[in-house]
Amino acid sequence: MSADSPHAADSTDSLTGDRTGVWLVGARGNVATMAIVGARAIAAGHTDTTGMVTEREPVSALELPPVEEFVFGGHDIDPTSLVEQAERQCERNGVPDEATLAGVRDDLTAVDERIEVGTAINCGAAVTDESQQLEESLSMRTVLDQIRDDYESFRTAHDLDRLIVVNVASTEPELPTADQYDTRDALEEALDTDDRDLPASVLYAYAAIDAGHPFVNFTPSTGNALGGVQELAADRGVPHVGRDAKTGETLVKSALAPMFAGRNLNVLSWEGHNILGNKDGLVLEDEQNAAGKLASKGDVLESILPEVGHNRVRIDYTPSLADWKTAWDYIHFEGFLNTEMTMQFTWEGSDSALAAPLVLDLVRLIAHADEYGDGGLQPHLASFFKAPLGVDEHDFSKQLHWLYDYAATHSDTEV
Amino acid sequence: MSADSPHAADSTDSLTGDRTGVWLVGARGNVATMAIVGARAIAAGHTDTTGMVTEREPVSALELPPVEEFVFGGHDIDPTSLVEQAERQCERNGVPDEATLAGVRDDLTAVDERIEVGTAINCGAAVTDESQQLEESLSMRTVLDQIRDDYESFRTAHDLDRLIVVNVASTEPELPTADQYDTRDALEEALDTDDRDLPASVLYAYAAIDAGHPFVNFTPSTGNALGGVQELAADRGVPHVGRDAKTGETLVKSALAPMFAGRNLNVLSWEGHNILGNKDGLVLEDEQNAAGKLASKGDVLESILPEVGHNRVRIDYTPSLADWKTAWDYIHFEGFLNTEMTMQFTWEGSDSALAAPLVLDLVRLIAHADEYGDGGLQPHLASFFKAPLGVDEHDFSKQLHWLYDYAATHSDTEV
Amino acid sequence: MSADSPHAADSTDSLTGDRTGVWLVGARGNVATMAIVGARAIAAGHTDTTGMVTEREPVSALELPPVEEFVFGGHDIDPTSLVEQAERQCERNGVPDEATLAGVRDDLTAVDERIEVGTAINCGAAVTDESQQLEESLSMRTVLDQIRDDYESFRTAHDLDRLIVVNVASTEPELPTADQYDTRDALEEALDTDDRDLPASVLYAYAAIDAGHPFVNFTPSTGNALGGVQELAADRGVPHVGRDAKTGETLVKSALAPMFAGRNLNVLSWEGHNILGNKDGLVLEDEQNAAGKLASKGDVLESILPEVGHNRVRIDYTPSLADWKTAWDYIHFEGFLNTEMTMQFTWEGSDSALAAPLVLDLVRLIAHADEYGDGGLQPHLASFFKAPLGVDEHDFSKQLHWLYDYAATHSDTEV
Amino acid sequence: MSADSPHAADSTDSLTGDRTGVWLVGARGNVATMAIVGARAIAAGHTDTTGMVTEREPVSALELPPVEEFVFGGHDIDPTSLVEQAERQCERNGVPDEATLAGVRDDLTAVDERIEVGTAINCGAAVTDESQQLEESLSMRTVLDQIRDDYESFRTAHDLDRLIVVNVASTEPELPTADQYDTRDALEEALDTDDRDLPASVLYAYAAIDAGHPFVNFTPSTGNALGGVQELAADRGVPHVGRDAKTGETLVKSALAPMFAGRNLNVLSWEGHNILGNKDGLVLEDEQNAAGKLASKGDVLESILPEVGHNRVRIDYTPSLADWKTAWDYIHFEGFLNTEMTMQFTWEGSDSALAAPLVLDLVRLIAHADEYGDGGLQPHLASFFKAPLGVDEHDFSKQLHWLYDYAATHSDTEV
Ligand SMILES: NC(=O)c1ccc[n+]([C@@H]2O[C@H](COP(=O)([O-])OP(=O)(O)OC[C@H]3O[C@@H](n4cnc5c(N)ncnc54)[C@H](O)[C@@H]3O)[C@@H](O)[C@H]2O)c1
Ligand SMILES: NC(=O)c1ccc[n+]([C@@H]2O[C@H](COP(=O)([O-])OP(=O)(O)OC[C@H]3O[C@@H](n4cnc5c(N)ncnc54)[C@H](O)[C@@H]3O)[C@@H](O)[C@H]2O)c1
Ligand SMILES: NC(=O)c1ccc[n+]([C@@H]2O[C@H](COP(=O)([O-])OP(=O)(O)OC[C@H]3O[C@@H](n4cnc5c(N)ncnc54)[C@H](O)[C@@H]3O)[C@@H](O)[C@H]2O)c1
Ligand SMILES: NC(=O)c1ccc[n+]([C@@H]2O[C@H](COP(=O)([O-])OP(=O)(O)OC[C@H]3O[C@@H](n4cnc5c(N)ncnc54)[C@H](O)[C@@H]3O)[C@@H](O)[C@H]2O)c1
Ligand code: NA
Ligand code: NA
Structure with missing residues (x-):
């Protein structure tokens, strides 16, 4: 992971050999399910990589961790198994189709065992209705510790070289007092005094970045957009990116x-x-x-x-x-x-078929940034988001060319 | 004009003071009529410059000849007057509206007197039906001379500093043997031997460029796309651009x-x-x-x-x-x-309301190139065309950024 | 008018000679303005009758009062003159066009003088904002008397044979307690005790029907849909119809x-x-x-x-x-x-160009029903409405055939 | 069949017990395949009858032969089996879905054995390309005899009470000389002199009607639209209907x-x-x-x-x-x-999912007409066709009400 092990310049091919863990917050949701199904179907040769930006020129010239090797785990608050989720999608949407689903069913069962119960604090009634979640009464610090432990146990259990945390959980209500947590100090003070206003997405982001895990916020939720979390990431040199993927x-x-x-x-x-x-x-x-x-x-x-x-x-x-x-x-x-x-x-x-390949792209690209010690914000990934952190430009074509320039620069070095 | 009078670097504000002539081939067509109506309505303060690329940042930073000062003339083969054409458009399309038309009616009458009868050779029956045109039997060289004289008489009569020729005539049939005229030599040989296959657009383009007038081909017709014409423009250092404006x-x-x-x-x-x-x-x-x-x-x-x-x-x-x-x-x-x-x-x-402002933009921008001695092809104007001469890139956003870069470079120098 | 003067069977051509008054509640609104402009433009030969159902076979076979002879008046709460309203529509929507407007301007000025200030009780803040209306404090009975007087003065001043009242005023909020006024007795008791809940549309409808004027409710407002008003109309034998014209x-x-x-x-x-x-x-x-x-x-x-x-x-x-x-x-x-x-x-x-001809159609058709003594509900006019009173059928084609059957039956008699 | 066995009035429930054969010309095409798959899936309880007009009030009140009991056979010129056709549709269109297909696969295999090689005379190169068909050189009368034998063998082999022939073959080129066969005499004379212009659809129709089998022309091809065939049907009292089903x-x-x-x-x-x-x-x-x-x-x-x-x-x-x-x-x-x-x-x-249920509806409804001795044209079925034979009305709603009236009349009698 970036915090403890900045890689040297000669480790260029290590990424393709690395064991990359992907921790999905909201691991049994539509987007997560489709990302897991897709990665495993690619691994099994059941489908191709259409829809993945990292599989097309010029981004494909980068050395990136192969999707086939991703190890998936995650948090969720819905006890319905990943297999059932995928079956429901197959039946209701026709995606994945039956043959593809059959080919990855065992993989889904295996991943499902690596999904832990998460926190749903301040996620709103629409989300927590009928959910199974960490006790609301636990202190913020206790919840943080639990999340961190979940990440760490997963990492050691699967002997991972790197763990990427991706928030694909349901959209939370906005945090109206966000600017009260504009600095790392203010945020940590709030955690210490057990401030009850912070939402789940912030806890997942804080725990990840604090432990050196790159973080992707695929949702409109607060998470790493909070000033205090951004400062933490800068301090720790951990790459993070968001928010709200741009798919339709x-x-x-x-x-x-x-x-x-x-x-x-x-x-x-x-x-x-x-x-x-x-x-x-x-x-x-x-x-x-x-x-x-x-x-x-x-x-x-x-x-x-x-x-x-x-x-x-x-x-x-x-x-x-x-x-x-x-x-x-x-x-x-x-x-x-x-x-x-x-x-x-x-x-x-x-919607999920549009989103899922981008989840895989972002994992690969943030792993690359992590490998090269590019901590903090990732403006070259702006094309993936509706509200790219730290970027004002919304012209898709311009954003895309930043990514292409990044690919050109880095793939030159790599060769 | 470019051929005889390359401007020196200190003449930066001359363009805004220059008398710019705009010679429209197809001067009574929809696009031409709307361009003239628009320019005059802007001059009279009846409308604004919405739709003109050169009136928006960053292109507006360039010093360009003002639309209000354009002097219009042209060729056509339809004897129906410009006023009648504009009235028909007002009635059938609602553009221009009645008030705008009333405000420019006298200007249209004046321009109409500067429209000469053109050639319609090899334009196809769909075009020449009911037209009034130069005798088909005249030799190519005779027609060329006539066209050149029309340009020149207009230039001297109105004491123009520069004359831009714009082809907005009806689309001709394709010239299947275009590669037989790939060089200037081959083309001039064909003219000398009175080759009967060359279409009107080539004659208009040849006459313009040969006399040093910048040329814009707004249509899909052959015109300046012919190899021989391109070579002539390079030899003469005359800017030219096309083809087929990209509007819908x-x-x-x-x-x-x-x-x-x-x-x-x-x-x-x-x-x-x-x-x-x-x-x-x-x-x-x-x-x-x-x-x-x-x-x-x-x-x-x-x-x-x-x-x-x-x-x-x-x-x-x-x-x-x-x-x-x-x-x-x-x-x-x-x-x-x-x-x-x-x-x-x-x-x-x-369609014409989309096209007309681009005619004005192109006149202004090719006048700028001419002023700065940038002869030949104009890749920075690719965004205006469906089939930009000399350019393979069709991504609108990329093309547009070439224009923006041009504007940035030149407006810096100008300040 | 129907209540006092049921016409005899031999008066079949009287309708075309009758003086028909059209009282528009909301006379300065879009729909009303367009109806008046249209009727006068037809009278002046500036436009044709496209869009009018009564001008097409088989309905055109009926003997109906000519649109050219309609005498317009009405209520409104907006002091902006009819001419200004029409000008605004011309400018913003392009309908009517300038030539048509010029041709009816004087007529509009004349009609504008016959527009009285109306009541806006219980019409909601969105409607009454900036309006000029009858005092809110007046008793219901006083308002009713005022409205009735306005109708009557107009009728005598213009020597009308028949007066049709059409509600084309803004949509009111729903009357939640509508079923408390289900009978004529309950409604009249409410009026007597100055019940403050009744909305303007009910007062306009009550006053019209009570005085024997046929009533058309072009809007979704309560008006003649109220049980008590329906009973009154049945008792009086006055034709009435509604509600909410079906145009888009x-x-x-x-x-x-x-x-x-x-x-x-x-x-x-x-x-x-x-x-x-x-x-x-x-x-x-x-x-x-x-x-x-x-x-x-x-x-x-x-x-x-x-x-x-x-x-x-x-x-x-x-x-x-x-x-x-x-x-x-x-x-x-x-x-x-x-x-x-x-x-x-x-x-x-x-929207108004779709609605206006139907206003004219409905006036003509309800005048016809009135002439033939067909009081109460008018199911054969269901095709004109989104919520046709007394009709459950919403299939447009079936509704239309009821109108055609009516036309066939009555035009046979007439010949 | 109608010609030999007009049913008595008391036989009202015989239709539901009858064995009804459905002979599909073009039996391996999309429409045919979907109709067979659908009928068998309904029989197996895999799907419902959504899309079938005869399963909705008021038409459902008629006593009609049940789809579950239909016995399918037919002609085609494409040797690819029905199972393969269905598989291709499942894969390319997602209709039928895999589960439905699995449930009817054996039925398709059984039907496929009852598909005979047809004639493709004058069907055009687009159709006959790569086909397997009756020899072009055979005389018209020989081909007719072959078709008639195919119908008859099927009828006896399956002990059918009634056989309905439905043309769902590819669209033929128009027969420009159609009016030369305006009478039965002219047509039969042409057959006798082996006129080589008659297209396949006419032969299929003639053979069916001549043998007393009701005939449905689902396509724009000539078939029973030919004057001579219509006269034959009238003489024989055989119901027939067409042409070109109205589905999109x-x-x-x-x-x-x-x-x-x-x-x-x-x-x-x-x-x-x-x-x-x-x-x-x-x-x-x-x-x-x-x-x-x-x-x-x-x-x-x-x-x-x-x-x-x-x-x-x-x-x-x-x-x-x-x-x-x-x-x-x-x-x-x-x-x-x-x-x-x-x-x-x-x-x-x-397209096929819209068409297939109508094939089943038409078989049921023409069987009903046949049962009640209603030979010749069937105007009450006009709503099913783009060019209904013998009907000028194209308003869908009106056409539909003719069917509803028919259903009302006949279901009354039946009860
Ligand atoms: N194209 C797209 O689908 C798209 C595009 C942009 C953004 N997004 C965002 O991605 C997110 C996921 O979308 P989805 O369609 O998969 O939604 P979903 O509702 O199918 O899945 C969300 C999952 O998150 C789980 N969850 C909710 N709160 C949680 C918490 N606090 N901790 C752990 N798990 C939690 C839910 O139980 C559920 O399984 C949403 O925020 C959505 O707005 C999706
Ligand atoms: N949005 C647009 O309108 C648009 C966009 C791209 C390209 N174009 C092209 O611009 C051209 C003009 O379009 P338009 O809508 O004004 O067409 P138009 O038919 O209204 O006008 C063409 C005019 O050219 C005249 N003409 C024809 N042949 C001539 C000749 N040989 N010499 C002189 N005059 C001649 C005609 O008499 C007519 O007045 C067409 O080639 C069109 O394809 C238009
Ligand atoms: N196609 C259509 O335009 C259409 C279709 C169906 C129904 N309608 C209904 O017709 C009505 C009129 O539509 P419009 O587009 O003309 O609206 P509008 O807002 O342009 O006109 C309404 C007029 O009614 C006046 N008014 C409001 N309350 C009044 C009152 N209590 N007494 C007298 N005048 C009053 C307003 O001042 C205004 O001049 C609306 O209820 C609308 O829903 C319109
Ligand atoms: N919604 C619809 O699908 C729809 C609607 C109206 C009409 N139609 C008409 O129905 C017909 C069938 O449509 P489809 O989509 O099933 O087409 P298709 O091409 O899938 O099937 C036509 C079948 O007819 C066979 N065929 C062709 N000529 C033949 C001949 N002379 N004898 C025997 N078989 C022959 C072909 O081999 C093929 O199997 C077409 O004429 C089409 O225009 C279809
Ligand atoms: Na693919
Ligand atoms: Na008209």
Whole structure:
């Protein structure tokens, strides 16, 4: 791990030989399940790597830990087994298909045994309903210790060279008092005095980074976005990245909006309506849990088109769609001679199938940063996120070229 | 003009004081009419510059000739006056609106008197039907001389410092034997022997470049794309650019396709269906005239997504839509775990209102190149075209950044 | 008018000679303005009757009062003149166009002088904000008398043979205690005891029907839907009809949903998202005012597809769209062998241009019913409404055939 | 069968006990395969009857032969077995799913043995490419005898009470000289003189009807639409019906177009673009084979909206879509005050899953007609077809009510 073992320049091929552990917070959710199914199906030769950014030029030129070798574990608060989760997805969404599921069923059973009960403190009723979680009454420090122990036991049990922690748990309500924990001192003081406001995502992030494990926040939850956690990561030199992966409507927005800007077209209104039917959708029905998501989705547009007249995003729960997130966007814009015109698009994607390969990409890329001692924020990974930490640029193409530049620089060194 | 008067480095503000002539080949067409109406409406303060790339940061930092000062003239083969053309557009499309039209009516009448009869040789029956044009029987050299004289008379009559020739005439049929004119020698030999295969666009381009006038090919026609013409421009150091301006569906494609590539998503089919009802649409109903257009539209996708499974573009004539080009694109793609997903969009734009500001932008930018002695091809203007001469890159965002880099470099020098 | 002067069977052509008054409650709103503009533009020969059901076979076979002869008056609470309203619509929506507006400007000025200040009791803050209305403190009976006097003065001043009252005012909040006024006795008792809960629409309806004026409720407001008002109309033999005209998304639903039913396809979800930017949209932003609208829109589907799995309608305010109501509907359905399929549509209509001709149609048709002594409910007019009073059938085609049957029966008699 | 055994009025429940044979011409095609899979899956309790019109009120009130008891056989020219066809559909389209397919695999094997080699005379190269068919050189009468024998052997082998012949073979090119066979005499004379122009569909239809077997033409091919065949059916009193089942875009059109007509809206353009990737799509790539399809699709609109300004239908082959037929329709219409508006829809349906239940419905309903001695044309079945024989009405709702009236009349008698 980065904190104790910064690698020397000559260890270039060690990454491909390393044992990489992937700890998924929310390990039995849709995204996690699909990431595990996909990694194991690739390992078994049942599917290819379509959808993985790290498997395409120029990023594929980097030396990265192979997905086939990932060792999975994680936390969850839902006792339903990984196999049952995958079966439900197969049946409801058609992804994974039956043959693929059959080929990885034993692997899922094995991973399921490595999933521990997590904390769901301040995750909101929509999340904790019917869950099985660490006692709410435990002190913050006690919970932190428990999480850290879970990470450490996993690491030693599987003899891992490196452990990456990825938050793919349900979206928490926003933390309104986030700026009270702007420094590491303030945050640690809060932990010491058993402040009851901190949400689970912060505890998972703190425990990981404090122990030197690189951390990925795939969700809109607070986690490593908190000032105090960021300072800790900088101090410890641990790479971390987030937040809220960009997989569907927002991805399209971040590719399309620069076109309107680039042609000096005046966007009068950009209306976005998302409907989906999975558990993520159910949780986002709760206004509190939705707040963060809507914020990160809305900001992308405001950043690229600062003069946009009207910008609304809706997310609605439509059960029959299951994991098929469907978005309709209507763009009303004005051009030359005050001519009003429109563009509209409909996006129909399997949300988890879009997200899962990015989880694997991020694990590989943050492992690479860790290996090369690049601690702290990772701006070259901004293209993966709706609200990239430490980055103001939301133009997808520009973000992507930062990644390509990183790949070019590092793959040159490696050869 | 560039050939005789390369400007010195200290003349940086001369451009804004220069008298710039804009010679539109196809001066009574939709695009030309809208460009003239727009420029005059801006001059009169009736409208703003929305839609003009050169009026937005960072390109607006360049010193460019003001649109308000442009002097318009041109060739056409349709005797219907510019005022009538504008009235028809107002009535059929609602663009320009009645108030704007009223404000520029006198200007249009004045410009109309500066429109000369052009040649329509090898433009196809769809174009020449009911037209009034130079005698088909005249020799190529005689026609060339006539065109050159038209340019020159206009230049002297209006005491112009610089004359930019822009081809916005109807799309010609493709020239199947284009590679027979790959060199300047071969082309001039053909002119000398009165080769009857050369199309009008080549004559307009040759005459312009030979006399040192920068040339913009806004259409899919051959014009300055011919090898022999390119060689002439290089020899003469005259800037020229083209071809086929990127204004609607193809523009969207060039912004969206890189997103699919960047996420390693496998596009199985990209189906594009355009319907429009203006004269451009009528001409493109003719299979021969459509060939070039379909080629440049199709190539964009093949270039960005070399492994696209199926790529079809249709352009159909739907009279009631007039100038409102409507495109429906359906994208069928495969992601992780072989999951098939779809995206579709509908674009509804006033074709001429999208095109006209780009005509003005290109005049300004090629005048800038001319002023700075940058002859030959203009790769930094690639973002304006479906088939940019001398450029293989079709990713809109990348192309745009070349323009931004050019603007940054030159505006620094200027300050 | 019907109450005092039931016409004899031989008066069949009297209708075309009659002077018909049209009293619009909400006379300066979008729908009213467009109806008045349209009627006068037809009278002046500036436009045709496209969009009017009564001008197409078989309904056109009926003898109906000519639109050209309508005398307009009305109530409103907005002091902005009719001419200004029409100008704003011309400018923001392009409907009416400038030429049409110029041709009716004087007529609008004349009508504007016949618009009286109305009551806005219990119309909600979204409506009464910035309005000019009858004193809130006046007793219900006093307000009723005032309204009745306004109707009567207009009738005598213009020597009208018949006066039709049409409610096209803003949507009121729902009346939660509607069933307390289920009988005429209960309603009149409430008026006598100055019950402060009754909303304006009930007062307008009561005053009209009590005085024998046929009444049309174009809105979702309570009005003549109240049990006590219905009983009064039956007692008085006055024709009345409503509620909530069916002009856009719901119209399409009522045409499309029967297709899914007829083919035994199982609709899993029908998601409807409406965006609009006119004042109606602004008022419907208020949850209370929206409640009734959403109910009548939702019911159509439940009635045609009783087993629909999920049925949601959203109405959102998007200012730039002005009167252009845009709806996106996404239909997820299951067919043979449990195959899941989808249909989606986008509807882009000028809301008032769709509504206005129906106002004119309804005036003509209810005048016809009045002439023939057909008092009470008018089931043959169900096709015009989202929540047709006294009718359970929502299939547009079936409703339309009731109108055609009525036309066939009555036009036979007339010949 | 009808010709020899008209049933008496008291035999009302005989139909449910009868052994009904279903002879599918094109028995290994997508539609046929899906119909067989569906019927057997219903019999095995693997799926329900969603999508079958005869299983929903009021048609379900009729006494009809149960789908579970159907005995399937047929002709084809493709030697690939029914099991392989079903497997390919499962894999390419996901319909049927793997579990359903597993449950009917043995049934498919059994049916496959009852499929005979058919004739493909005049079916066009797109169809006969790689096929295995009756010798082209055989005389028409010889082929007819062979077909008749195939029907008869099947009937006796399975001890059937009634045999229904359904044409679900590939679309043939249009028969340009169709009116030369307008009478039975002319047709029989052509057969006797071995006229080489008659296409396969006519032979299948003639053989069926001549032997008293009810005939359903699910395709746009000529078959029983030929005057001579219609006369034969009338003489023999054999029920027959067609042509071209209405399952997707055209179905939607026939539900939506009446709405525009009913509101007196003026449709300026109706543009329809279909893309699909199954074998039907491949055959329709051939202009000749497509002609009939396009005609029947186009006629629906012309009939409902006689004044439609522009009406185009395109069908394009997009391989990756397999059986998922996707249609985009764009409707440009004019309303009150010359306001131009638009509606567009996208339909995404599994073509065979939409068609298959209708095959089963039609077999049941024509068996019913046969049982009750209703020979000749069947106007009450018009709702099933794009070009219903003998019917001019294309409004889906009206057509459907004819079926409902038939059901009401007959189910009353039956009770
Ligand atoms: N395309 C995408 O799917 C996508 C894109 C961007 C972001 N995200 C985010 O990723 C997250 C996961 O999405 P999903 O679709 O897998 O959701 P999900 O509801 O299927 O899975 C979330 C899992 O987290 C578990 N969980 C909840 N709170 C927990 C806690 N405190 N500790 C441990 N486990 C906990 C839940 O039990 C569940 O198993 C969400 O926050 C979502 O917003 C998803
Ligand atoms: N958005 C756009 O409108 C757009 C985008 C890219 C390219 N283009 C291209 O720009 C060109 C103009 O488009 P438009 O919509 O204005 O078409 P248009 O048909 O309205 O105008 C073309 C004009 O050119 C004239 N013309 C034809 N042949 C000529 C000749 N040989 N010499 C002189 N004049 C001639 C015609 O008489 C007509 O007035 C077309 O080639 C079109 O493909 C347009
Ligand atoms: N297509 C359509 O436009 C359509 C369709 C169905 C129903 N409707 C209904 O028709 C009504 C009018 O729609 P609009 O677009 O014209 O709205 P609008 O807001 O433009 O007009 C409403 C008018 O009513 C006036 N008003 C409000 N309360 C009043 C009162 N108590 N007494 C007198 N005047 C009053 C307002 O001042 C305004 O001038 C709404 O209820 C709307 O829901 C419209
Ligand atoms: N929704 C729908 O699928 C739909 C709707 C309306 C009409 N149709 C029509 O139904 C027909 C079948 O459609 P499909 O999708 O099953 O097509 P398909 O190509 O999958 O099947 C057609 C079958 O007919 C066989 N065939 C061709 N010519 C034959 C001949 N002369 N004799 C015997 N067999 C022959 C072929 O070998 C093939 O197995 C087509 O005409 C199509 O236009 C289909
Ligand atoms: Na693949
Ligand atoms: Na009209």
